[in-house]
Amino acid sequence: MKVKVNRTEIEIFEGAKVRHAVLQYFVRRHISTSKLASIQVLDAYDHITDLDAPLTENQAIKVKQL
Amino acid sequence: MKHRIVLTFLTLWMVFAAAGQTREVHILSTNDIHANVQAFPQLAAVADSLRALYPSMLVLSAGDNRTGDPINDIYEIPAYPIVALMNQVGFHASALGNHEFDSGGEGLGRVTQLAHFTHLCANIHPDPSLGIHTRPYQIFDIDGVKVGIVGIVQVGSLGIPDSHPDNCKGMTFSPVEETLEQYKWLRNECDVVILLSHIGYEDDVKLSKDIPWVDVIVGGHSHTQLDGGEIHNGIFITQTLNRLDNVTHTTITLDNGKVVDRRAENIPVAHSTQKNKVVEEMVNFFSSNPEFTRVLCQVVTPFTTYEELGCMMCDALKAETSADVAFINRGGVRFDTHPTGPFTVSEVLQLDPFGNDVVEVNLTGEELRQMMLSCSLNDKYGPPCVSGCNVEYTTDKNDSTLVKNVKLLTEDGKKFDLKRTYKVATQSYTMAICTSPHKDPGRSVNIQTANMIMNYLEKRGTIDYAGTCRVKKSNK
Numbered sequence: 001m002k003v004k005v006n007r008t009e010i011e012i013f014e015g016a017k018v019r020h021a022v023l024q025y026f027v028r029r030h031i032s033t034s035k036l037a038s039i040q041v042l043d044a045y046d047h048i049t050d051l052d053a054p055l056t057e058n059q060a061i062k063v064k065q066l
Numbered sequence: 067m068k069h070r071i072v073l074t075f076l077t078l079w080m081v082f083a084a085a086g087q088t089r090e091v092h093i094l095s096t097n098d099i100h101a102n103v104q105a106f107p108q109l110a111a112v113a114d115s116l117r118a119l120y121p122s123m124l125v126l127s128a129g130d131n132r133t134g135d136p137i138n139d140i141y142e143i144p145a146y147p148i149v150a151l152m153n154q155v156g157f158h159a160s161a162l163g164n165h166e167f168d169s170g171g172e173g174l175g176r177v178t179q180l181a182h183f184t185h186l187c188a189n190i191h192p193d194p195s196l197g198i199h200t201r202p203y204q205i206f207d208i209d210g211v212k213v214g215i216v217g218i219v220q221v222g223s224l225g226i227p228d229s230h231p232d233n234c235k236g237m238t239f240s241p242v243e244e245t246l247e248q249y250k251w252l253r254n255e256c257d258v259v260i261l262l263s264h265i266g267y268e269d270d271v272k273l274s275k276d277i278p279w280v281d282v283i284v285g286g287h288s289h290t291q292l293d294g295g296e297i298h299n300g301i302f303i304t305q306t307l308n309r310l311d312n313v314t315h316t317t318i319t320l321d322n323g324k325v326v327d328r329r330a331e332n333i334p335v336a337h338s339t340q341k342n343k344v345v346e347e348m349v350n351f352f353s354s355n356p357e358f359t360r361v362l363c364q365v366v367t368p369f370t371t372y373e374e375l376g377c378m379m380c381d382a383l384k385a386e387t388s389a390d391v392a393f394i395n396r397g398g399v400r401f402d403t404h405p406t407g408p409f410t411v412s413e414v415l416q417l418d419p420f421g422n423d424v425v426e427v428n429l430t431g432e433e434l435r436q437m438m439l440s441c442s443l444n445d446k447y448g449p450p451c452v453s454g455c456n457v458e459y460t461t462d463k464n465d466s467t468l469v470k471n472v473k474l475l476t477e478d479g480k481k482f483d484l485k486r487t488y489k490v491a492t493q494s495y496t497m498a499i500c501t502s503p504h505k506d507p508g509r510s511v512n513i514q515t516a517n518m519i520m521n522y523l524e525k526r527g528t529i530d531y532a533g534t535c536r537v538k539k540s541n542k
Contacts, residue, residue, distance in 0.1 A: 048307065
């Protein structure tokens with residue numbers, strides 16, 4: 001399925017969680033995956049979303065450094 | 067003068083009588099508890115204090131009560147600890163979340179039978195033989211206010227909630243919007259109508275346009291933190307992250323039987339210091355579950371390397387999914403030695419503690435080769451562990467950690483067909499760190515890798531991986 005992380009389109013497996021899309025985004029951008037512990041993820045409405053939240057097709061999320 | 071006194075008295079009486087018809091309904095709600103049993107003493111303390119103020123308060127969960135802590139999920143009756151704790155806290159109702167199905171129809175049946183609260187789900191149609199006790203809706207009488215609650219669960223692209231298809235055998239599910247049409251009449255029968263929804267915040271917002279007969283959506287599934295609640299299309303929506311970080315206290319005010327106000331606040335739970343002692347004792351009891359020391363198999367010769375244990379984990383994934391090849395990133399193997407003797411449940415949970423799901427993907431040999439290279443470059447622990455093939459890595463002459471090339475070989479060391487398509491099993495973290503292109507994006511099978519390893523070891527009875535090595539590195 002396709003999702004957007006900070007406006008970048010990511011193709012990820014069906015059933016992936018927010019954590020997996022962010023990991024893929026980090027790896028593509030050569031950002032250390034250890035940064036996962038110091039970020040906040042926001043949904044399209046700017047609400048905080050948990051890393052274990054399920055993703056749906058075409059969902060857009062934003063990663064904010066804490 | 068006499069008339070004026072009577073008139074004033076009557077007016078005052080009417081004002082007070084009208085004021086007497088203002089009522090409040092209080093709801094304590096949570097969602098996506100995900101088996102966080104450790105936060106239940108704090109949750110019970112919050113519920114106790116609110117109940118002291120509002121004795122008729124409704125306590126609701128929007129589903130996904132289970133899956134997330136082995137204390138709960140591998141209990142003899144899976145998910146019984148959470149149900150027992152929810153009974154003790156005094157829950158009135160819970161939606162079914164997609165993870166409520168993780169122990170299959172019979173497992174869900176047992177859970178619904180053991181619950182003292184109602185499982186609400188209007189769009190499930192289970193085979194009666196499964197013994198799943200759910201209701202589509204329930205009407206609660208809260209001090210004379212009729213509160214109707216209807217439940218709904220998310221339905222994915224396969225027409226079932228996001229769980230392994232085997233877990234949903236014997237059940238069918240109807241679409242959310244179509245189902246809810248049948249419960250509009252609750253508006254005429256009830257003073258307050260609540261939708262207990264496990265479809266996710268964004269879908270709750272979309273749905274709010276089509277269900278003007280609902281007052282409040284108590285939502286779950288997307289683990290969204292709302293600041294109390296929000297109004298969308300006239301409907302008040304609440305949801306509060308997951309794992310009992312917070313709960314939501316909602317106050318619905320009615321005047322003359324009509325809802326005139328809806329407010330909500332978040333109350334921190336998991337990091338609170340107040341605990342209910344009885345519930346704390348229950349958590350201690352469940353945490354000392356003898357299931358963790360259960361022996362799965364006997365180790366014949368000791369494990370002495372990460373590679374040997376990684377090979378065993380990959381063999382488990384390959385066997386349990388009937389895949390051609392399995393691989394996992396080396397960082398996912400969390401210890402490197404194990405003596406001869408019993409291999410227990412708790413050791414599997416230490417070996418594979420991250421709660422990763424198994425992912426299936428169809429890859430050509432070349433796509434698989436590229437994926438192995440990508441995994442090696444993005445996992446600081448080195449090349450992935452494999453089953454179903456052997457792998458030769460060429461590293462940089464000056465830096466033995468920098469992989470330059472990957473060559474796949476069959477299990478007996480022959481040439482690997484790079485054009486053929488293989489069914490490959492891996493885990494969710496590994497899949498997420500591989501950036502090489504592949505046509506099939508893959509799919510989670512909604513089973514944790516640790517569970518598959520346990521099943522595999524139990525079937526084997528004995529294991530012997532001494533000297534097993536499927537990965538070779540050279541700098542030539």
